Amino acid sequence: MTAASTVERCRAGRAAMVNSGVLLAAVAGLAGVALLSLRIGSVSLSTTEVITAFTNFEGTNAHLIVRSLRLPRTIIGIGVGAALAVAGVTAQAVTRNALASPGVLGINSGAAFGVVTAVFVLGIASPSDYLWFAFAGALGAVIVVFAIASVGPGGVTPVKLALAGVVLTALLSAWISFVLIFDQRTLDEVRFWLAGSLAGRDLGVFLQVLPFLAIGLVIGLAMGRTLNAVSLGEDVAAGLGQNVALVRAVATVVVVLLAGAGVAAAGPIGFVGLAVPHMARLMVGADHRWLLPVSAVAGPTLLLAADVIGRVIARPSEIQVGIVTAIIGGPVLIHLVRSRKLAEL
Numbered sequence: 273m274t275a276a277s278t279v280e281r282c283r284a285g286r287a288a289m290v291n292s293g294v295l296l297a298a299v300a301g302l303a304g305v306a307l308l309s310l311r312i313g314s315v316s317l318s319t320t321e322v323i324t325a326f327t328n329f330e331g332t333n334a335h336l337i338v339r340s341l342r343l344p345r346t347i348i349g350i351g352v353g354a355a356l357a358v359a360g361v362t363a364q365a366v367t368r369n370a371l372a373s374p375g376v377l378g379i380n381s382g383a384a385f386g387v388v389t390a391v392f393v394l395g396i397a398s399p400s401d402y403l404w405f406a407f408a409g410a411l412g413a414v415i416v417v418f419a420i421a422s423v424g425p426g427g428v429t430p431v432k433l434a435l436a437g438v439v440l441t442a443l444l445s446a447w448i449s450f451v452l453i454f455d456q457r458t459l460d461e462v463r464f465w466l467a468g469s470l471a472g473r474d475l476g477v478f479l480q481v482l483p484f485l486a487i488g489l490v491i492g493l494a495m496g497r498t499l500n501a502v503s504l505g506e507d508v509a510a511g512l513g514q515n516v517a518l519v520r521a522v523a524t525v526v527v528v529l530l531a532g533a534g535v536a537a538a539g540p541i542g543f544v545g546l547a548v549p550h551m552a553r554l555m556v557g558a559d560h561r562w563l564l565p566v567s568a569v570a571g572p573t574l575l576l577a578a579d580v581i582g583r584v585i586a587r588p589s590e591i592q593v594g595i596v597t598a599i600i601g602g603p604v605l606i607h608l609v610r611s612r613k614l615a616e617l
Contacts, residue, residue, distance in 0.1 A: 291562040294555045298569040302350070305576045309346040310338055312580050314588045344475045349579055349593075350572040351478060352470075352534040353544060355485050357571025358492045359530035360545030361552070361564055365499040366523040369430035373546035374410075374531035377433065378440040380540035382413025383532055384466060385444040392451045392458045402465070403480050406536035411528050416440055418524070468541035468594020470579050481533035488529035491522065493568065496561035499523070503560070541594045543601025544571055574600075 310322045317334050324330075325338035356374060363372040374380050386409020390396045396405065420436035421428045448466075452459045464472065498519055501509040506516045531545065548571045549563065555570075556562040575593060578600055582591035 287557070291556045291559075291566075295562070295566055295569065298555075298566055298573065302569050302573045302576075305573050305580070306346050306350065308580050309349065309576045310342045313337070313342065313583050314590075344473060344478065345470045345579070346576065347475065348473050348478045348537055349470050349576045351482070351485050352538045352541070353572030353575035354489060354568045355530040355534040355571075356541065356544040356575075357548040357552075357567040358489060358564060359527045359534070360571075361549040361560065361567045362492050362495070362499065362523050362530075363527050363545070364549055365503045365560060366520055366527075367430050367433050368503055368505065369434055370550070371434055371546070372430070374527065374535070375441075375540070375542045375546060376437050377527070378413040378417045378437040378444070379410045379527065379531040380535055380542065381441040381444040381448075382409040382411075382416075383407070383535040384448055384540050385409045385413070387465065387536075388448050388451055388458060388462055391461050392455055397461060403477075403533075403536040407484075407528070407532040410532035410535065413440060413444070414524055414528055464592065465539040467592040468539040468597070469592040470538055470575075471590065471592070473537065477537055481537045484529045484533040488526050488533065489568065492526045492530065493564050495519075495523065495526070496559075496564055499560040499564075503558070539592075539594060541575070541597055543597045544575055547601045548574055 307319065307322065311317045311319065315334075315337060317338065321334045322338055325335040329335050329339070359379075360373045363374065363377055364370060367377075383406040386405040386407075387396075387402045389409075390402070390405040396402065417433060417436045417440055418428060420439070421432040424432070452463075498514060501514045502516065502519050502523075509516050509519070534541070548567050551574075552563050552567040552570050556566050575597065578596040579593040581600075582593055582596040585591065
């Protein structure tokens, strides 16, 4: 073993130790935010009341609030936040586009198009029925975006994917706006869902999307080494023995599963899939073996924190979490884009 390889091993070991510490700190942060999500709302509760709601349930108002209202909301926030963040990392890696996300690739608008059209045309009136139409819209949007981006010389490129996603989003948003302006029933049915919200959701809806979330997260988290190769470029990935077409297909399925399920459960929440991967890169670098799990923890942390903020600043009412993530995510993303460290990753 040469001296250079020994030094490299030591550096890798130190990096692994640092990243392990970052991941543990992120998990601790998520636990703290989850506790705040169970405590804070129109009625503030103590930590003791939250704990006894699970260890010594007595049917008091405080215990019912925790178990019936805030626990489902917190669980859904964790699942949706992890799904959107991992979908964002996967999309950015496979397209080699730092601006790629479920929203930029048209997945959010496709899911919204599917739900709004189903409500308008078929009269769907139950959030539990939104799932399949959201998935269909998300899948259709991805297919259209890749089809548009593949036209012309050079095939699919990161810039063409982003442009195709922007164009499709504009077209679908125009249709959604048209329907909502001229059909009051559809507007009343989907307006809170379109804003992106964790309120009013029960665990029944989450259990419907849980299999898709679980499959997407397991496959996505297992693709760390593969995404490291693909993010270096198609030629390099092929030289390293990767089947680029297969990797792209699997990654697309992962993004559709995660983003479709997340949007179906909570509505089209923006900036989580775009900003969280960049935040995670600043903490652990560009190695997807660490970037994926850290993003899976940081995503729900951001989403639950935004949800808590939305409850606090508008008491006794609240602001939908999708609005808060946009308010928070915009400045954060601008700061990250301007960061010299980010530009070097």
